[in-house]
Amino acid sequence: MEAAGRAFKVYKKLSGRERAKFLRLIGKEIYAIGDDLIHTVMEETNLPEGRVRGERDRTVGQIDKFADLLDEGSWLNAVIDAGDVERSPLPKPDLRKLHVPIGPVVVFGAGNFPLAFSVAGGDTASALAGGNSVVVKGHPAHPKTGALIANAIKQAVKKSGLPEGVFGFIEDSGYESGELLVKNPLTKAVGFTGSERGGRALYNLAAGRPEPIPVFAEMGSVNPVVVLPNALKNDHASIASKLVASVNMGAGQFCTNPGLLITTKSDGFDDFIENLVHEVKNTEGAEMYSESILRNYQLGTDKILSHSEIKVLGKSGSTTGPEKAVPVLGLVKATDFIAKPSMHEEVFGPFSLLVVCESAEQIIDVIEALKGQLTTTLWSYEDELDNYSGLISSLVEKCGRLLLNGVPTGVEVCSAMQHGGPYPASTDSRFTSVGVSAILRFVRPVSYQDFPQHLLPEELKNTNPLGIWRLVDNQWTKDPIK
Amino acid sequence: MEAAGRAFKVYKKLSGRERAKFLRLIGKEIYAIGDDLIHTVMEETNLPEGRVRGERDRTVGQIDKFADLLDEGSWLNAVIDAGDVERSPLPKPDLRKLHVPIGPVVVFGAGNFPLAFSVAGGDTASALAGGNSVVVKGHPAHPKTGALIANAIKQAVKKSGLPEGVFGFIEDSGYESGELLVKNPLTKAVGFTGSERGGRALYNLAAGRPEPIPVFAEMGSVNPVVVLPNALKNDHASIASKLVASVNMGAGQFCTNPGLLITTKSDGFDDFIENLVHEVKNTEGAEMYSESILRNYQLGTDKILSHSEIKVLGKSGSTTGPEKAVPVLGLVKATDFIAKPSMHEEVFGPFSLLVVCESAEQIIDVIEALKGQLTTTLWSYEDELDNYSGLISSLVEKCGRLLLNGVPTGVEVCSAMQHGGPYPASTDSRFTSVGVSAILRFVRPVSYQDFPQHLLPEELKNTNPLGIWRLVDNQWTKDPIK
Numbered sequence: 001m002e003a004a005g006r007a008f009k010v011y012k013k014l015s016g017r018e019r020a021k022f023l024r025l026i027g028k029e030i031y032a033i034g035d036d037l038i039h040t041v042m043e044e045t046n047l048p049e050g051r052v053r054g055e056r057d058r059t060v061g062q063i064d065k066f067a068d069l070l071d072e073g074s075w076l077n078a079v080i081d082a083g084d085v086e087r088s089p090l091p092k093p094d095l096r097k098l099h100v101p102i103g104p105v106v107v108f109g110a111g112n113f114p115l116a117f118s119v120a121g122g123d124t125a126s127a128l129a130g131g132n133s134v135v136v137k138g139h140p141a142h143p144k145t146g147a148l149i150a151n152a153i154k155q156a157v158k159k160s161g162l163p164e165g166v167f168g169f170i171e172d173s174g175y176e177s178g179e180l181l182v183k184n185p186l187t188k189a190v191g192f193t194g195s196e197r198g199g200r201a202l203y204n205l206a207a208g209r210p211e212p213i214p215v216f217a218e219m220g221s222v223n224p225v226v227v228l229p230n231a232l233k234n235d236h237a238s239i240a241s242k243l244v245a246s247v248n249m250g251a252g253q254f255c256t257n258p259g260l261l262i263t264t265k266s267d268g269f270d271d272f273i274e275n276l277v278h279e280v281k282n283t284e285g286a287e288m289y290s291e292s293i294l295r296n297y298q299l300g301t302d303k304i305l306s307h308s309e310i311k312v313l314g315k316s317g318s319t320t321g322p323e324k325a326v327p328v329l330g331l332v333k334a335t336d337f338i339a340k341p342s343m344h345e346e347v348f349g350p351f352s353l354l355v356v357c358e359s360a361e362q363i364i365d366v367i368e369a370l371k372g373q374l375t376t377t378l379w380s381y382e383d384e385l386d387n388y389s390g391l392i393s394s395l396v397e398k399c400g401r402l403l404l405n406g407v408p409t410g411v412e413v414c415s416a417m418q419h420g421g422p423y424p425a426s427t428d429s430r431f432t433s434v435g436v437s438a439i440l441r442f443v444r445p446v447s448y449q450d451f452p453q454h455l456l457p458e459e460l461k462n463t464n465p466l467g468i469w470r471l472v473d474n475q476w477t478k479d480p481i482k
Numbered sequence: 483m484e485a486a487g488r489a490f491k492v493y494k495k496l497s498g499r500e501r502a503k504f505l506r507l508i509g510k511e512i513y514a515i516g517d518d519l520i521h522t523v524m525e526e527t528n529l530p531e532g533r534v535r536g537e538r539d540r541t542v543g544q545i546d547k548f549a550d551l552l553d554e555g556s557w558l559n560a561v562i563d564a565g566d567v568e569r570s571p572l573p574k575p576d577l578r579k580l581h582v583p584i585g586p587v588v589v590f591g592a593g594n595f596p597l598a599f600s601v602a603g604g605d606t607a608s609a610l611a612g613g614n615s616v617v618v619k620g621h622p623a624h625p626k627t628g629a630l631i632a633n634a635i636k637q638a639v640k641k642s643g644l645p646e647g648v649f650g651f652i653e654d655s656g657y658e659s660g661e662l663l664v665k666n667p668l669t670k671a672v673g674f675t676g677s678e679r680g681g682r683a684l685y686n687l688a689a690g691r692p693e694p695i696p697v698f699a700e701m702g703s704v705n706p707v708v709v710l711p712n713a714l715k716n717d718h719a720s721i722a723s724k725l726v727a728s729v730n731m732g733a734g735q736f737c738t739n740p741g742l743l744i745t746t747k748s749d750g751f752d753d754f755i756e757n758l759v760h761e762v763k764n765t766e767g768a769e770m771y772s773e774s775i776l777r778n779y780q781l782g783t784d785k786i787l788s789h790s791e792i793k794v795l796g797k798s799g800s801t802t803g804p805e806k807a808v809p810v811l812g813l814v815k816a817t818d819f820i821a822k823p824s825m826h827e828e829v830f831g832p833f834s835l836l837v838v839c840e841s842a843e844q845i846i847d848v849i850e851a852l853k854g855q856l857t858t859t860l861w862s863y864e865d866e867l868d869n870y871s872g873l874i875s876s877l878v879e880k881c882g883r884l885l886l887n888g889v890p891t892g893v894e895v896c897s898a899m900q901h902g903g904p905y906p907a908s909t910d911s912r913f914t915s916v917g918v919s920a921i922l923r924f925v926r927p928v929s930y931q932d933f934p935q936h937l938l939p940e941e942l943k944n945t946n947p948l949g950i951w952r953l954v955d956n957q958w959t960k961d962p963i964k
Contacts, residue, residue, distance in 0.1 A: 090892065093894055
């Protein structure tokens with residue numbers, strides 16, 4: 001952390017374009033590892049080759065998107081309010097605001113995305129893009145992968161002539177080093193993707209510091225999917241097939257997999273159940289990325305199924321071998337579900353629970369009973385929403401992203417993405433951990449008052465030499481100020 | 483809080499323009515109280531009539547600015563990334579993001595601004611503007627003022643046909659009700675202006691909840707002012723006069739008053755000292771807004787002056803009567819100051835401390851030793867900054883607003899204002915409590931994925947019916963999408 005603190009003093013002064021160049025070099029160094037990286041990930045995580053290659057592309061792709069963002073400059077949120085010396089009773093000062101880095105950031109890599117949410121994942125990329133040095137605590141499930149990626153970043157640091165401390169990497173299968181990193185006074189923010197228990201522990205540590213710091217923990221959710229009667233009636237087979245595929249994708253190891261399906265007993269309901277059961281039965285069990293994750297999945301399903309009100313509706317019929325996670329679908333009545341918050345908890349893996357409602361009002365009661373979610377999804381056809389007043393509003397209140405007639409897995413990396421929702425989906429619903437807006441977690445605004453042109457940062461000069469978007473007297477423009 | 487929770491469900495659905503109308507009505511109701519309000523404030527706070535009338539104008543003015551913001555819509559931060567069904571390997575979803583309210587907000591009124599940072603102050607105005615219901619815990623120093631303003635807001639709620647729970651007001655001279663408000667599960671955020679002790683206590687309560695919530699506490703600072711040699715040499719008299727006036731304005735009861743002056747022993751130093759002493763001697767002592775605040779000021783000055791390294795440089799000569807706060811200026815060597823963090827604490831009131839440095843490097847050492855600040859100020863003439871490499875960067879790292887050749891008191895309400903800095907100036911340096919960006923504390927982004935036009939909120943429809951600024955495919959525009 002001391003090296004990160006010293007390096008920050010140098011790194012924060014780099015221009016956006018210099019940082020963009022450095023970020024792109026990280027991407028190149030990651031590709032330069034070659035197939036050694038692919039094989040290492042596969043060996044450590046049981047993930048199939050296609051997924052690993054895809055995730056590598058996504059990882060480098062998102063680093064490059066942050067580089068593009070630095071080049072175009074909108075992340076700085078440059079705002080200029082011109083002064084007015086004539087104003088009475090007091091002259092109006094000239095005020096110009098932009099974002100500055102906050103300081104060394106500690107990142108905890110995720111287990112379920114060994115590349116895209118780990119050592120060089122979105123947290124690291126956005127923190128570095130914002131001008132902060134980064135120290136990553138690698139995830140113990142994939143230490144070799146972590147070391148390979150860390151080395152690639154270190155190469156990029158070296159080749160860019162930056163101080164070593166710009167990027168640090170720590171391996172520790174226990175909790176002690178993580179705790180020390182969060183408590184270190186030089187640390188100014190924390191990024192985390194993982195369990196609610198883990199995220200909350202870090203949050204508590206950070207909040208208890210003499211100088212509290214923000215913890216951006218993305219802790220997953222059950223991602224409820226509401227299927228309304230017209231959709232159920234007209235399209236039960238296709239909806240069942242899409243939902244079961246989304247639940248089980250990658251052995252259910254996605255924070256956005258839809259673990260909760262909510263519908264009413266209306267036309268097509270029996271067919272829907274039959275379709276779901278058929279799909280689950282025909283879903284093959286898959287290896288999870290570690291034995292401890294598989295064990296947790298088995299314990300989680302045992303625990304939720306110990307509720308006598310939950311009936312096992314379907315189970316994969318093809319699973320063989322104790323090393324594979326068995327896809328399971330449960331069923332419960334809405335009144336029972338609402339009464340037992342322990343049924344609302346995420347079971348990380350290929351488990352889903354169907355909640356059966358008696359009425360439109362009861363759907364809203366179920367939604368209102370839930371905690372915060374990363375996503376909510378609505379299946380609805382032919383303007384039937386007129387009969388479900390307040391449903392969209394309830395769904396919005398619970399989530400960071402609301403989908404229509406789709407599946408929540410697959411998180412697009414773009415400006416309009418919100419990946420983060422009300423607690424416990426994440427610790428701070430005002431920020432996203434996916435997409436370029438993720439940089440906003442690690443920067444803060446500073447105003448310059450009454451500075452002459454030559455002392456202002458380039459981004460705030462009248463001439464707008466970088467040609468960036470700026471809010472000038474409340475109008476967005478790239479024009480210079482006359 | 484239950485009434486606030488119920489009212490939120492209704493109030494959040496109002497359009498921006500409907501909320502703007504409601505906000506403007508609050509302003510009208512405040513003016514409708516008439517001179518009764520002015521006299522009540524004067525009686526409860528010892529503030530002079532001009533200040534009270536000015537603060538009333540500022541309070542209504544900032545409410546109206548939030549109304550203007552709602553009318554123009556930029557606060558929604560509408561972002562649209564068009565979908566692309568042709569993209570391979572996977573189609574790109576249509577994603578559209580905007581801000582939504584977070585839920586009931588609890589506001590703790592400040593003591594030092596009975597109107598502008600109290601019951602209808604910036605926290606309440608920004609929370610209501612964002613679509614949240616609000617419960618204010620009034621400041622015990624001005625209960626009658628608080629009740630008058632609360633009644634004005636309640637009138638506006640009634641006349642707007644809104645549910646009563648949109649605005650609640652609680653009086654309690656102790657801590658119990660405040661604690662209950664913060665702990666209530668319906669509360670989704672807290673706004674506070676006051677002492678570090680008070681702000682931190684609320685932060686700790688909120689962080690310890692089963693569902694932690696953000697606390698936006700603005701806790702003041704010493705607002706260091708650095709005077710460089712050229713400025714000292716050429717303008718010591720005028721600088722001394724401006725700084726002493728800023729320190730003592732309103733009996734020093736501003737969170738931005740410059741309690742720390744930093745300079746070097748260079749040409750003009752002795753004259754500067756003489757000017758400062760002269761100005762302080764000729765500053766009249768003033769009543770503070772309550773007896774307990776005055777007592778705290780007296781205890782604070784006694785405590786800081788008990789450091790043997792601090793010499794009393796000047797004291798008001800004209801103060802008469804035990805009910806007035808005595809302006810005091812102390813002097814300390816930089817090495818002593820750096821060694822004793824207890825000298826870095828704010829003394830709320832007309833106290834200031836001059837820190838004398840031996841060199842340019844030592845100025846930076848002093849800055850680096852400080853905690854986070856609301857503002858930092860630099861006095862510098864004739865490009866002498868070339869000799870102070872790193873000084874601006876150090877000042878920026880410590881503050882939310884950096885001023886050149888000015889005084890930090892006077893906080894303009896505009897888009898480019900940042901009022902909030904690194905801890906303990908505020909609990910979250912990424913947000914401001916003054917200016918229209920204050921609304922961002924009480925909203926969060928939600929993405930809509932693959933929604934058809936007729937189900938999207940007006941703000942995100944292709945036609946842009948409200949004509950607001952939107953970031954469409956990473957370009958700011960008011961144009962409709964074809």
